[in-house]
Amino acid sequence: MERKVESRSFRDGAVKKPYSPKILSKKSSTFFGIRSEIPRSSHLLQCHARTQRGRLRELRIRCVARKFLYLWIRKTFGRVFPSKARFYYKQRILRKVFEEWKEEWWVFHREWKLCVRADCHYRYYLYNLMFQTWKTYVHQQQDMRNKYIRAQDHDAKQKMRQAWKSWLIYVVFRRTKLQMQTTALEFRQRSILWVWWSEWRRQLGQIRVGHILFASAVKHRALSLQLQAWSRWQEQLLRVQRERQNVVSAVKHYQHWQKWRSLKAWLEYLQVRRIKRRRNEMAERLHRVTVLQTHFCDWQWAWQRRESLHAHHAQVEMLARRMVLRQVFTHWKHCILFSLSALPQPGQHELSSL
Known part of the structure; x- marks a missing residue:
């Protein structure tokens, strides 16, 4: 409307x-x-x-x-116009704000009264509680003081009794300890003397055994050196004899003889080393074997090279002989042809037929 x-x-x-x-x-x-x-x-x-x-x-x-x-x-x-709506909205907001403020003010005023009453009641309660606790504390302190005095008297008596008992025990323990110390010192001196005597005897025995072993080692060393020198002298003698005997032998026999001699020398050296050092490690043996093999290979290579050189020299000599023979033959042939050229024709015919 x-x-x-x-x-x-x-x-x-x-x-x-x-x-x-x-x-x-x-x-x-x-x-x-x-x-x-x-x-x-x-x-x-x-x-x-x-x-x-x-x-x-x-x-x-x-x-x-x-x-x-x-x-x-x-x-x-x-x-409705916006101005009227805005005015109505502002009035409603102001009314709501005023109602909220009034309610909060009433609650705050009521709470303030209740807080004042509660503070008064709480202070009275605290004062009463403090007075009661102070009374109980005073009574407890008096009781504790009386108990402490009684405890001090009882503790002094107990300490005196305990000190007397401990002093008696200490005197007895001191006497027994002195006796035990004297016996221990005597036993220690005896044990020290016995230990030094046994050590001296053991060292004396070791020195004697060392002297005996040193003498035996010197003898064994001298014998081993003599045997080594004898074996070397024998080897040198055999080598000289064999060299004198096999100077005119062939190259193949010389090669076989050299191999056999080196093998025999190696076996003799190995036998001497086994007699002299039986307790050596396998590493030395392997090292020596490898060294021997390398030397043997070097010697074999040198021998093969020498053989090849000898064969080459032999071939060269053979070729030189052939060349000389061929030159001699050609010279002889030329001489004959030259001599025959001076002869008459029938003779030349006969020579050609020959």
């Missing part, structure tokens, strides 16, 4: 639409025809009419703009 009333009031308050420009032009033309009949002297009236027309046009534009503005406001915000 309010919206209908407002719309009606708005319609009633709205300005009626003026005439269209065509109608105004027609009216102005008719009016101009009428005015043509009026003399030209009325220039002021025309200016006044023009100003009235401009005012009417402005009023018409303002009315149309106001009309469309109100229509847009109504469609956008509804029947």
Whole structure:
């Protein structure tokens, strides 16, 4: 109903639409025809009419703009204007704030009274409790003082009794300890003398055994050196004899003889080393074997090289002999041909037939 009333009031308050420009032009033309009949002297009236027309046009534009503005406001915000809605919203907020403040003020005022009463009651309770605890503390201190005095007397008596008992025990223990120390010192001196005597005897036996072993080692060393020198002398003698016997032998026999001699020398050396050092490690044997193998390989390589050189020399000598023989034969042939060239033809024929 309010919206209908407002719309009606708005319609009633709205300005009626003026005439269209065509109608105004027609009216102005008719009016101009009428005015043509009026003399030209009325220039002021025309200016006044023009100003009235401009005012009417402005009023018409303002009315149309106001009309469309109100229509847009109504469609956008509804029947109620934003200013009224804003004023109503502010009043409601102020009322709510005032109610909340009033409630909080009342609660705070009531709580303050209760807090004051509670503080008074709590202080009275604390004072009473402190007085009661002070009374109990005084009674406890008196009881503790009496008990402490009794305990001190009893402790002094117990300490004196314990000190007397411990002194008696200490005297007995001291006497027994002195006796044990004297016996321990005597036993220690005897044991030290016995240990040094046994150590002296053991060292004396070791020295004697060392002298005996040293003498036997010297003898064994001398015998081993003699045997080694004898074996070397024998080896040298055999080598000289064999060299003298096999000077004119062939190269193959010399090679075989050299291999056999080196093998025999190696076996003799190995036998001597086994007799002399039976307790040596396998590493030395392997090292010596490898050294011997390397020397043997070197010797074999040198011998093969010597053999190849001898064979080469033999081939060279053979070729030299052939060349000499060929030269001698060619020289002889040339001499014969030269000598035969001086003979008559039949002899030459016979020689050619031969």
